[in-house]
Amino acid sequence: MTQARKHTEVAVGILLRSDGAMLLSTRPPGKAYAGYWEFPGGKIEPGENVEQALRRELIEELGVTIGAVQHWKVTEYDYPHALVRLHWCKVQAWDGDFEMREGQQMAWQQFPLDVRPVLPGAYDVLRWLAEERGQVFDPEVLSN
Numbered sequence: 640m641t642q643a644r645k646h647t648e649v650a651v652g653i654l655l656r657s658d659g660a661m662l663l664s665t666r667p668p669g670k671a672y673a674g675y676w677e678f679p680g681g682k683i684e685p686g687e688n689v690e691q692a693l694r695r696e697l698i699e700e701l702g703v704t705i706g707a708v709q710h711w712k713v714t715e716y717d718y719p720h721a722l723v724r725l726h727w728c729k730v731q732a733w734d735g736d737f738e739m740r741e742g743q744q745m746a747w748q749q750f751p752l753d754v755r756p757v758l759p760g761a762y763d764v765l766r767w768l769a770e771e772r773g774q775v776f777d778p779e780v781l782s783n
């Protein structure tokens with residue numbers, strides 16, 4: 640009998656600067672897909688809601704304390720290592736200076752993105768973000 644895989648719940652932040660740029664960062668060494676660009680975030684721990692998890696992760700990873708969180712989309716992605724459910728939140732206010740506390744790189748990005756490779760679990764949201772701006776996100780371009 641096949642057992643249903645359990646979802647890993649993940650809180651992800653789309654930090655938006657006033658000029659519309661989005662913050663992407665690389666996955667730290669030692670994790671699955673190390674070096675791939677993603678939106679900052681991480682797994683929701685027992686007893687946390689999406690917002691609490693996101694607030695904790697962004698302090699741990701980036702050293703910033705986020706303000707209001709706008710729940711935006713929920714997506715799923717089936718990786719060989721995990722079936723993830725991603726809770727995407729837009730964030731337009733934060734306090735503190737960015738510090739890459741896990742040895743990542745960060746980049747403020749507009750479309751077309753100039754970083755790659757990007758984590759495939761972020762493609763849907765990148766497509767929607769591009770659509771909101773009347774632009775196109777083409778994942779094919781990223782795999783070149």
Ligand SMILES: Nc1nc2c([nH]c(=O)n2[C@@H]2O[C@H](COP(=O)(O)OP(=O)(O)OP(=O)(O)O)[C@@H](O)[C@H]2O)c(=O)[nH]1
Pocket residue numbers: 649650651670671672676677678679680681682683716718721723725758759760761
């Ligand atoms: N942060 C983030 N995770 C994403 C994105 N897209 C995506 O598929 N994921 C997936 O969501 C999961 C997030 O887990 P993580 O490993 O970053 O979380 P974490 O920091 O709590 O990990 P740890 O407990 O292993 O240290 C990974 O399986 C990752 O592949 C994204 O844009 N940002």
